[in-house]
Amino acid sequence: MLAGFGLGAGAVSPLLTVRGRLPRAGPVAGVAILAGSVPIGALAFAPSLVAAGGAAPLVGLCASLVGLCAGLSGAMCAALLRTQADAAYPGRVTAVPGLVGLGLAPLGMPYTAAAIGTWGPGPS
Structure with missing residues (x-):
């Protein structure tokens, strides 16, 4: 799972670098936070650790999605915070x-x- 988090978070950095400025960063951050919270919340409802581990490809995909969304929302939130703060x-x-x-x-x-x-x- 941690590798999936890292993979997703690492993948968003070059995407943001190449893409540059995103319009409407606030809504983008909000959607990314919600999209990342759904798969991580779903893991809490796995009936057992074995069941969660047995779905390893799905868990890895969910973890990558969480990392991607967390990386995107973290970058957007940090940028918004810095641009809206007093200089x-x-x-x-x-x-x-x-x-x-x-x-x-x-x-x-x-x-x-x-x-x-x-x-x-x-x-x-």
């Missing part, structure tokens, strides 16, 4: 998403694991 605060504006993604998100992982243990992966 006097580029470092602060860039630091906040980094702090949340790399600092606060890992702190929530034990709570997510506890919720999965209590209610299962579907509702969590």
Whole structure:
């Protein structure tokens, strides 16, 4: 799965580089976030780890789609954030998403694991 995430995220970089500016970046980011969340959410409803692993080609395809969508939405969100921010605060504006993604998100992982243990992966 991680290889699929990396493959998809790596594939979007040259596509954005060659394509250049995307019109209506906000809606593109929103659609990419929704399109990437559907396959990753579907993995939570696999009846067992064996079932999820048994569908390895499908899981790999879903992971690549998630990586592609996450890479696209991440690039679009970062670009929108930087272009809409005040020019006097580029470092602060860039630091906040980094702090949340790399600092606060890992702190929530034990709570997510506890919720999965209590209610299962579907509702969590």
